[in-house]
Amino acid sequence: MKAYRIEKDGKVGRGVVVDMAESDLDPGEVSIATRFAGINYKDALAGLGGAPIIRRFPCNGGIEAVGTVLTSEDARFAPGDSVIVHGRGIGVSHDGGLAERLRVPADWVMAIPGGLTAQEAATLGVAGYSAALAVDRLEALGLAPGDLPVAVSGASGGVGAFAVAMLAGLGFQVLAISSKADAVPFLTGLGAAEVITPGDLGDKTFGPARWCGGIDAAGGPVLAKMLAGTDRDGAIASLGNAAGVELTTTVLPFILRGVTLTGINADSDMNTRRRIWARLANDLKPDRLADWADIVALRDVPDVMARMLDGQTTGRTIVGFGNDAPT
Ligand SMILES: NC(=O)c1ccc[n+]([C@@H]2O[C@H](COP(=O)([O-])OP(=O)(O)OC[C@H]3O[C@@H](n4cnc5c(N)ncnc54)[C@H](OP(=O)(O)O)[C@@H]3O)[C@@H](O)[C@H]2O)c1
Known part of the structure; x- marks a missing residue:
């Protein structure tokens, strides 16, 4: 073999x-x-x-x-x-x-x-599972479609692209954060309402509320800036470290806006796997x-x-x- x-x-x-x-x-x-x-x-x-x-x-x-x-x-x-x-x-x-x-x-x-066919399950794989787990967690923390978008970083990657498609499919506005200029058509095709670069996040450690929550596949400074722009009672799901493992932030998003920073680990117990995979075969299954x-x-x-x-x-x-x- x-x-x-x-x-x-x-x-x-x-x-x-x-x-x-x-x-x-x-x-x-x-x-x-x-x-x-x-x-x-x-x-x-x-x-x-x-x-x-x-x-x-x-x-x-x-x-x-x-x-x-x-x-x-x-x-x-x-x-x-x-x-x-x-x-x-x-x-x-x-x-x-x-x-x-x-x-x-x-x-x-x-x-x-x-x-799900075998090929569809493999196409989703850990990336689709992790994105679904993060979407499921944000819903459990109270996020629902509304005026402000949900931000997704590392948006053109495996996890990010699935997160964009799943959130858009549930009716959320999605703000995709991608460092690839040529990924804009791909991301809008998945349902992103807007695509910005990590540089467009600014350099404030606390600023105006721009999104109700987010899924972060990048980590490092990208996660810090996503926290800085999260609305009151919003939540950010941290699951990746493509941009770095260090997190330098302030307590302001937490104590002034009640923001939740929640961690995602895809190595779930079997009951959670069955529940999330059932959603992947149904309401979270991306088109095509x-x-x-x-x-x-x-x-x-x-x-x-x-x-x-x-x-x-x-x-x-x-x-x-x-x-x-x-x-
Ligand atoms: N917690 C868990 O259980 C779990 C499960 C699965 C994956 N992960 C983690 O999630 C992350 C994404 O995984 P993946 O499989 O989707 O990887 P991937 O397909 O390689 O996507 C990563 C994306 O991150 C962005 N990126 C890469 N380098 C960057 C940098 N220096 N600064 C900012 N953005 C950068 C890029 O997207 P743009 O060009 O669009 O910005 C890239 O496409 C990884 O860190 C992975 O280890 C964690």
Whole structure:
């Protein structure tokens, strides 16, 4: 079997496509023939040594996979089932999805919900799941469509683009924040009412209310400026760090406007996964999902990762395996 395998390189990892024996995969009750695996920013950091993500070397990369069950020692799954696995250590401390085969504990596996094909589920992947989790959290914190928009940073990336489409689909006005001038047609096509650059956020640590809340895939100074412009009782969901991990802000958004800063971690428990994936198959399912992803081959992974870390990718890129691989 072929795999994008990450070996230790100093304090970080370095990935390369290799041939390996299936018997060398990490153990688990469920063996899966991978059909699709999305490439995420975290995968790119892990594979290109951008951060010490991998906890156990060598390790197949890929924090998500969609595939077909080959064998199962657990009664919940049977050969032929279409399943999705994300988080729970795959691509970090357990051989991950960027490989023709995956073997995982049954507790990590979820059936793809009705209403989504395998390709649609993979197109959504961790990015769509995280965006949906953030939208769901903002709704729980009281955000509803109104006069002010919801701001979305890193808007042209995987998480950001899904967040824009889902919020617009729910009737929110969406203010997309993107550093790519050429992403404006893409983002307005997804339903963004306006697209601005991170530079347009200004440099105030507290300023006039411009949005009722936001989803932040960028982090760092972008998150600080999103907090500065959030309306009374608004909420910002922080889920990414593409622009930095440090947060320098003041308490003013919190004590003068009652703003909530809430954190999103996509490695949810199984009940939350089932609930959010059910929404992804229904009210949060973006239109024309089949058109959202570029499907590439396993050999293309290093190149896609390099462009991703350079901020040059748009939307989702997923690897197709077997009959689903591009010709
Ligand atoms: N918390 C969780 O559980 C969770 C789950 C999934 C993802 N994440 C994180 O969320 C973030 C986005 O993930 P993704 O898969 O959507 O990645 P992605 O497809 O690479 O998108 C990241 C986007 O961030 C923007 N960006 C990149 N570098 C930037 C910079 N220096 N300054 C400002 N913006 C920058 C770019 O969008 P623009 O050009 O449009 O600005 C880029 O397209 C990552 O940090 C990822 O690790 C977290």
